[in-house]
Amino acid sequence: MIQLFSDWSDWLPQLWSGYLVSLQVAAISLVIGIPLGLAFAVAVGVKDKKIRIPAMVLVEMGRGGPILILLQFLYFGLPNIHLTLSTLTASVFALAWSTGAYTSEIIKAGLNAVPNGQREAAKTLGLNTIDTFRIIIIPQGLRIALPPLLGFSLIILQCTSLCFTIALPELVSAANDIGSETFQYMSVLTLTGLLYAAVCIPATIFTGRFERHLSRHEAH
Incomplete structure (x- = not known):
């Protein structure tokens, strides 16, 4: 057991460097991807086929194609x-x-x-469709969608592990390098899993509590 913790302390700096890359990639992807998701959500609902059809194609390709395939393709x-x-x-x-x-x-x-009442109230106040959507619908809709968006963010963090297939020096890539040098794959992968869990478990608990908080607020 003492030897195990000694190995972990030796490996941790290299793993931590890879973990920072994983966190960076996940954060940038979410900063770009969530606004893109909002754009897709709006685009697939418009009547203009020149906007709706390309948006639907991109959405279906993004959902239908595994992330590993998207990585390999790009x-x-x-x-x-x-x-x-x-x-x-x-x-x-x-x-x-x-x-x-x-x-x-x-x-x-x-x-x-x-609720449709929000749209009707906006119309009564004289807001046009764009202003209603921008001022009334989007803020409330994003607030409702926030808990599942937080949960999905954790999935994206975990999916950064797939990036080792294109030689990105992220956490799993660092663990694989250590494993290939020491042949102690079980030990280093256990530590790698703990590093993921150190972020994902508290974040999951927070997301659940936040969702319950929003539910109580909406009930009132």
């Missing part, structure tokens, strides 16, 4: 058309695309959950 596939992305850029684009595709449904459900 990193290995685009060079065939003379467009080369770095591992970081390809990782962010793939995860942001998937985030936008999946969160579009979450955000769309939140927008649809806003």
